[in-house]
Amino acid sequence: xxxxxxxxxxxxxPAVEVxxxxxxxxxxxxxxxxxxxxxxxxxxxxxxxxxxxxxxxxRTIGGFHKPTKGEILLHGKSVGHLPPDKRPxxxxxxxxxLFPHMTVTQNVGYGxxxxxxxKDQIVEKVDYALEQVGLSQFTHRKPHELSGGQQQRVQxxxxxxxxxxxxxxxxPLAALDAQLRKDMCLELKHLQEKVGITFIHVTHNQEEAMxxxxxxxxxxxxxxxxxxxxxxxYRAPEKSFTASFVGENNMLKGxxxxxxxxxxxxxxxxSKLTVDKRGLNVTDGQEVNLSIRSECVALDxxxxxxxxxxxxxxxxxxxxxxxxxxxxxHMARLPDGTEMVSRVISDTDDTLPEANAPVRLSWxxxxxxxxxx
Amino acid sequence: xxxxxxxAGGAVPAxxxxxxxxxxxxxWAFRAPLIFMVAFxxxxxxxxxxxxVFERTMFWMEPGFTLFSYENFFFSxxxxxxxxxxKYSLISVAICFVFGFPIAVFVRKSIPxxxxxxxxxxxxxxxxxxxxxxxxxxxxVLQRNGLVNTTxxxxxxxxxxxxxxxxxxxxxxIGEVLSFLPFIVFSGFLAMEAVPKYIFEVxxxxxxxxxxxxxxVILPLAAPGIFAxxxxxxxxxxxxxxxxxxxxxxxxxNAGLIATQAITALDFPLAMAVSAIMMATLTTLLWIGHKLxxxxxxxxxxx
Numbered sequence: 001x002x003x004x005x006x007x008x009x010x011x012x013x014p015a016v017e018v019x020x021x022x023x024x025x026x027x028x029x030x031x032x033x034x035x036x037x038x039x040x041x042x043x044x045x046x047x048x049x050x051x052x053x054x055x056x057x058x059r060t061i062g063g064f065h066k067p068t069k070g071e072i073l074l075h076g077k078s079v080g081h082l083p084p085d086k087r088p089x090x091x092x093x094x095x096x097x098l099f100p101h102m103t104v105t106q107n108v109g110y111g112x113x114x115x116x117x118x119k120d121q122i123v124e125k126v127d128y129a130l131e132q133v134g135l136s137q138f139t140h141r142k143p144h145e146l147s148g149g150q151q152q153r154v155q156x157x158x159x160x161x162x163x164x165x166x167x168x169x170x171x172p173l174a175a176l177d178a179q180l181r182k183d184m185c186l187e188l189k190h191l192q193e194k195v196g197i198t199f200i201h202v203t204h205n206q207e208e209a210m211x212x213x214x215x216x217x218x219x220x221x222x223x224x225x226x227x228x229x230x231x232x233x234y235r236a237p238e239k240s241f242t243a244s245f246v247g248e249n250n251m252l253k254g255x256x257x258x259x260x261x262x263x264x265x266x267x268x269x270x271s272k273l274t275v276d277k278r279g280l281n282v283t284d285g286q287e288v289n290l291s292i293r294s295e296c297v298a299l300d301x302x303x304x305x306x307x308x309x310x311x312x313x314x315x316x317x318x319x320x321x322x323x324x325x326x327x328x329x330h331m332a333r334l335p336d337g338t339e340m341v342s343r344v345i346s347d348t349d350d351t352l353p354e355a356n357a358p359v360r361l362s363w364x365x366x367x368x369x370x371x372x373x
Numbered sequence: 374x375x376x377x378x379x380x381a382g383g384a385v386p387a388x389x390x391x392x393x394x395x396x397x398x399x400x401w402a403f404r405a406p407l408i409f410m411v412a413f414x415x416x417x418x419x420x421x422x423x424x425x426v427f428e429r430t431m432f433w434m435e436p437g438f439t440l441f442s443y444e445n446f447f448f449s450x451x452x453x454x455x456x457x458x459x460k461y462s463l464i465s466v467a468i469c470f471v472f473g474f475p476i477a478v479f480v481r482k483s484i485p486x487x488x489x490x491x492x493x494x495x496x497x498x499x500x501x502x503x504x505x506x507x508x509x510x511x512x513x514v515l516q517r518n519g520l521v522n523t524t525x526x527x528x529x530x531x532x533x534x535x536x537x538x539x540x541x542x543x544x545x546x547i548g549e550v551l552s553f554l555p556f557i558v559f560s561g562f563l564a565m566e567a568v569p570k571y572i573f574e575v576x577x578x579x580x581x582x583x584x585x586x587x588x589x590v591i592l593p594l595a596a597p598g599i600f601a602x603x604x605x606x607x608x609x610x611x612x613x614x615x616x617x618x619x620x621x622x623x624x625x626x627n628a629g630l631i632a633t634q635a636i637t638a639l640d641f642p643l644a645m646a647v648s649a650i651m652m653a654t655l656t657t658l659l660w661i662g663h664k665l666x667x668x669x670x671x672x673x674x675x676x
Contacts, residue, residue, distance in 0.1 A: 064574060085580030097571035101593045110589075111579035162579075 013076030015040040015166055015198040016061060021070035023056050023222075030056040032222045033070070038200060038215075040075070040165070043192050045213035046202045049245070054202045054219040055170055061200065062089045062168045074166065089166040090159040095175040098143040098154055104130065105139045108157045129161035132191065149180050156188075160195055167192075169201040173208060185211040206246055210234070218242050235293075240371035243291035250297060250340045252290040256282050264370060265311065266290060269336035274311030275370045282372060289371040296367035299330045299342040302358040313362035316340060318353040332359050418652060425645035434641045442646035450624075451631055455650070458617075458627035461542045462610030465549035466603045469557045472550070474599065477561025478591065482573060493562050496555040508548050508619050515539040515547065515620075540622030548620040552613075553606040560605070564598020565591075567670070597666040604662060608655055 016038040023031040031053045038044045046054040059065045061072055063084040071080050079087050098107050109126045117125075130136050133153040143151055152172055159167055172188070173181045189212045192199045203209050209216050210230040217227035218241065226233065226242045237243040244251055254268035259282045266273050266288060275290060282288065302315065319331040319339065330342045330352075340361055353359055428437035446452060480492050499507065514520045515538040522534035537543050568591060576586050592599075610616075614629035621630070628651045635644035662668060 062578070064577065083580075084574075084578045091574070091578050093571040093574065095571075096569035097575050098569065099572065099575075099590060100567070100569060110581075114579055114581050114585060 013040075013073070014038060015042070015075060016044075016200065017073040017076070018057070018061070019071050019073070021057070021060065021072065022068045023053075023060060023065060024068045029222050031060070034219075034222075034224045036217055036224055036227065038198060040198055041196055043189065043199045043201070043212055043214045045209040045216045046200065046219055047206065047209040047216050047246075048204065048219035048225075050204055052220040053222040054204075057219065057224075058168050058170055058200060058202045059091075061166075062091050063087050064091070087166075088164045089168055090162050090164045092152070092155045092159050092167065092169045092172045094171045095148070095151065098151055098158075100143050103140050103142055104135060104146070104154050104157075107143070107154055108161055111158060111162050125161050126157075129157040132160060132194065133157045134187075148176050149184055152176070152184065156191065160191075160197075165197045167197055167199050169199065171202055171204070173203070173205075181205070181208060182211075188212050218245060220245070237291065237369065238371075239373060240289040240291060243289075243369065243371065248294045248341065248343065249291040250294055252292070252334075252338060252340075254288060254290060256284055256286045256288055259284060264288075266370070268314065269334040269338060271314045272311055273314065273368065274365070275368050276366070278370060280370060280372050282370075286372070290368055291371060292363055292368045294329065294341040294343040295327075295345075296363050297340065297342040298362050299332060299344075299353075300360045300362070301353050302360050310362075312365060312368070313360050314340075316359055316361055318355060318357045318359045320355065321352055332361055421645050421652065422649045425642055425649045427642050427645075429640055429642050432639055439642075442640075442642040443650075445640075445643055446646055446650065451647070454624060454626050454631060455628055455647075457542070457624070458611055459654075461546055461625075462549070462607045462627070465546050465553065465610045466606045468546070468550045469554050469606050470599065470603065473554050473557030473602075474561045474595075476558050477565060480558075480562060481565040481568070489562075493559065496558050499555065504552065504615060505619075508552065508616060511544075511548055511551070511620060512539065515544060539620060540625065542621070542625045544620035544622075545617050545625050545627070548616045549606070549610050552616065553609055556605050557599075557602040560598045560602025561595065564595035564602075567594045567598070597668055597670045600662045600666050601668060604655075604659060607658070611651060611655070 014037045016036070018034055018036045021031055021034045022029070034053075034057060046057060048054045056065060060067050061074075063079065063082055063086075067080065071078050073079070074088055084091070099110065102110065105126055108129055109122045112122045112125060127136070130139060133156050135150065135153050135157060138146060138150060143154065146154065152175075155172070169188075173184050176184060185208050188199070188201070192212070199212075201209075201212060213230050215227055216230055216233050218225040218233070218239075220241055226238050233242060234247050237246060237249075240251065243249040252268045252273075254266040254273065256264055257267045257272060258265040259277065262277050264275050264277045264282055266275055268290065273290065299318075314334060316332040316334045319333050321331065322329045327343050327345050330344070332340050332342070334340060342361060424434065425442055426438050426440065427434040428439055429441070446455075480489055484492055512519070516522075517534045517536055517539075519538075521538060522531070525531045526534065538547070572590060573586075576590065581589070611627050612629040614627070614633040617626045617630045618633070621627075626634075628647055632644040632647040632651075635641070635647060659668075
């Protein structure tokens, strides 16, 4: 997986190691004590809301910002003092990053020209890089004669032609329209598999993150909240922020009624719900959050007698439904005013419960998760 | 359009009279700039050329055709003076560029976006003082026992006052640089708009040094704007009579002052000829510039 042509790099060390990294702008804290390790050859995504600090982290890795505290190791070597061009990293920007007066070939070859490579080598490398991104047909175009997607490919070619082994992508698809973004996502993934170098990709788009990532790190308010494989982040979020940001989770607030053994009973809007303790520290009376993905919630009409007492269901009143094509979202309101969503793949023309009709929302034992922070 | 408005007018009986009136007037609003340019620009320019070949009379001129004024210009010290003023205007442009363009780049690169326009506005402040006063105020600074000379002598850098600072070409150039520097800052600032947002970071990433960055990236992108600013300074260096009038001396004149002097001598055809020659020179210059840099780019925002 790793790039074997780089003799300078320590193959056993991770590509990126961020240790206790903080970045302050005056009083504003952009990053607080971030620790993360990214393996060589990994496609790593920094996902989070705008202004959360993910771009700051990426740029600090790239050498565009100096850390306030902490250090960054690339292939096991501290790079705190090195400028961007002396690091094994290179950056792809959102947009507006091509030389408008140069052709595609000149744009891609400029870095090599600056580095003083002989002309014939530049031509060879540029041709190869353009072939990798599928732009061999457009070598003589100027950036303004290219589409947004093609412009981003030129940036990719300009980055990979440098033979550095960590590619940083700062919202590389944000300026593209939805369909093109989907296509480019897959292409990015395939490109990374082809060239085998480490990709670190910043985005606020969940679908984009899940398409490309080997692992995802969630970053919000300057904190690295949680990281893991896309599947784990989606199915088993540790933190309530992750649950609220990734997927479509129902977030329930409640108070611990009883914590015994491996499970906890939580009082939510008058119902007692049972949830796996997951080894977390909880005490009686503590305020906690519960999350359940909307597609795991089943919604049934209540016919008077089937009042829930199993700890895996809750009563509410029906609100409305939203038809989304593939899925339909049914909204119900709990007695305390919280809204819950049940999302189902169904296209039946069955009659829906009337507004304000009593409904029962239920789920399977493993689907509900406890969050204490 | 016509159908729609006439039917609408028909629906409102009282308005039937007024609508066609306004309708007919509206296109003239778009023609107004053209009319203005023809009346106050093209016609006077044409008249300048026409008057330059008229016969001189005692106090005015009379219709006729003679190239005497042109002869008078080209075969006298006036031509040398004119060419000299072109030379010194070019020097002023160069100095303005060296000082002003880095300021523009600095403002674009290093000042937060929200504050950029305010900083540029600061360069307008000098224009709040009348130009005559501004230029005149240079005399006590540059003269024999002026501020510059006394300071340099007090510091022991020179033994005798530098007399070349005033009533010479040097004086005029100093005045021009101080008067016109803001224009290269403005045009440079606008020209930097053609430089994409992340380009400097890309340069950092590729390891492009400051000199290469300037020659390979900034200069080609900002060229149309820089040229426009330079032309503006050159034109003013050539045409504004005030500066050599106050700061210049024997031989240190420009085209504007030559024309003014001709008018003072009541030689109107000569004044017109000087103006026509200046116009021709500058038009040629603009044409060359346009061929080289496509000046329409200055006004085209980056897509």
